[in-house]
Amino acid sequence: MKEKFLFILRSIFKLKDKIAFFPTLIAFAGSAFAYLMFYLESQGISKYLLDIVPDLVINNTDTARTLLTTITAGSISIMVFSFSMVMVLLNQASSNFSPRLLPGLISNRRHQVILGIYVATILYCIFTLISIRPSGNEYQLPGFSVLLAIVFMVVSLGAFIYFIHSISQSIQINNIMDKIFKKSSNRLLHLIDSEKDNKESFKSSDNWNSYKSYKTGYLQNISLENIAEIAKKHECKIEISANKGAFLLEKDILFKTEIELDEETLGGLHTNFDFAKSELIEDNYVLAFKQLTEIAVKAMSPGINDPGTALNAIDYLSQLYVLRLKKNDISFTYIDDIPWVFISTVNFSSLLYEAMASLRTYCKHDVILVKRLLTMLNNLKRLSTVEAYTKSITEEIENLKTDASHSIKNERDLALIASENFNV
Structure with missing residues (x-):
């Protein structure tokens, strides 16, 4: 029962990344x-306020209807324009940078809230317009409600101005990176802080009971604490x-257990694995390496040819790899300092390769990009304290020098690349 309740909560929590979630609320x-x-x-x-502060109450039926109709039409126009700007942003990001950026841009909280303000204003004005009675009696007219509609319109205009500023910032690749x-980096630091210096490891799982996935999709999130409790x-x-x-495809191996578990327990375990059709950096830091790499590659395509963006992407990659050096390739989930769950992670060698x-x-x-890549790799090699990490970095340095020597023909450039310990 607890597992089903947690599964429902996680499903609701995942809705926050949908573009319509906050506007709907x-x-x-x-x-x-x-x-x-x-x-x-x-x-x-309205009658009370008309006696106390009459300037705050709209007391004319025609004026009220005209104001509400104008506010509703204006809010719809602003909302359509804003939504069109979001679509332009998504299209440009997909074309110029990487389609993997779209989930992160769609889940932008500020843009969702602004769209929600527009929709809320429109609905409020429509319902208030319906409530106006045709008699025109001053005490039956919702004058104060009409005044609040004007206030909401002013808030919408302020939100629209902020939206223009935000969208102009969001489209800049430096801000995206x-x-x-x-x-x-926040996700990586959290994982590094949660690791324990425990040398205990699991025995070989070759003879353990294997259980397969019941869904097809990206393994987006895993509730490790719940699995550890089970x-x-x-x-x-x-x-x-x-x-x-x-x-994962259906029937791919998802997890293994030391002993055979009953169907009810397995059902509870399966509810702790969330699948999705897209990925988010908040759930999986590896996606950041993929996105920054794709931005650099796309920038160097003949149609775009933007080496400056590629250099910036490499610089961000350098910082992330420095953080990744501090994380172990093997991860456990502990309860009372006892490791109960072993988690398969993307090892540093694969991530770098x-x-x-x-x-x-x-x-x-x-040659400029090759120099920057060699600088990144040499810095990582200098900072590495794990032999396996150092070996992988050395291999990538040699691979890069080999490929560059086949593509670059200038003798001075080749001499610079051949030197392993240069500084940029």
């Missing part, structure tokens, strides 16, 4: 506020075989 709030004003008007709030870096309850070590962020394979292919002809 704010729209409901606007509608609810309109009905609250219906009740207050029935209690005579900075946002990617901050989200991924493991402790049944005194059964669990190994999660699939990497977080990996694309996947980025460098693409960068070497598209940047090997540009």
Whole structure:
């Protein structure tokens, strides 16, 4: 029962990344506020305010209807324009940078809230317009509600001005990369802080019971604490075989258990794995490496040819790899200092190779980019304290020099690349 409740909560929590989530909530709030004003008007709030502060109450039926109609039409126009700007942003980001950026841009909270303000204002004005009675009696006219509609329109205009500023900032690639870096670095630092210096490891899981995935999609999130509690309850070590962020087909092995578990327990375990059709950096820091690599590669395509953006992307990658050096390739989830769950993670060697394979292919002809990549790799080699990490970095340095030597023909450039310890 607890597992099902947590599954429902996680499903609701995932909705926050949908572009319509916050607009829907704010729209409901606007509608609810309109009905609250219906009740207050029935209690005579406009009559009371008309006696106390008559300047705050709209007391003419034609004026009220004209104002509400104008505000509604204006809000719809602003909302359509704003939504069109969002579509332009998404299209440009997909074309010029990387389609992987779209989920992060769609989930922008500020833009969602602004769209919600527009919708709430429109619904409030419509419901208030309906409540106007044709008799025109001054005490039946919702004058105070009409005044609040004017206030909401002013708020919408302020939100629109802020939206123009925000959208102009969001489209700049430097801001996009900075946002990617901050989200991924925060995630990496959290994972590093949660690691324990425990030398205990699981015994070989070759003979453990294997259980397959029941869905197809990206393994977006794993509730490790819940899985660890189940493991402790049944005194059964669990190994999660699939990497977080990996694309799984049905019947691919998802996890292994030390002992065989009953169907009810397995059902509870499966509810702790969330699948999705897209990925978010907040859930998987590896996606940041992919996005920054794709931005650099796209910038070096013949149609765009923007080496400056590629250099910036490499600089952000350098900072992320420095953080990744501090994280172990093996991760456990503990309860009372006892490891119950082993998590398969993308190891440093694979993470470095996947980025460098693409960068070497598209940047090997540009000596400036090759220099920056060699600087990044040499800095990582200097900072590395793990032998396996150092070995992978050395291999990538040699691979980059080999590919560059085949593409660059200038003797001075080749001499610079051949030197391993240069400084830029």
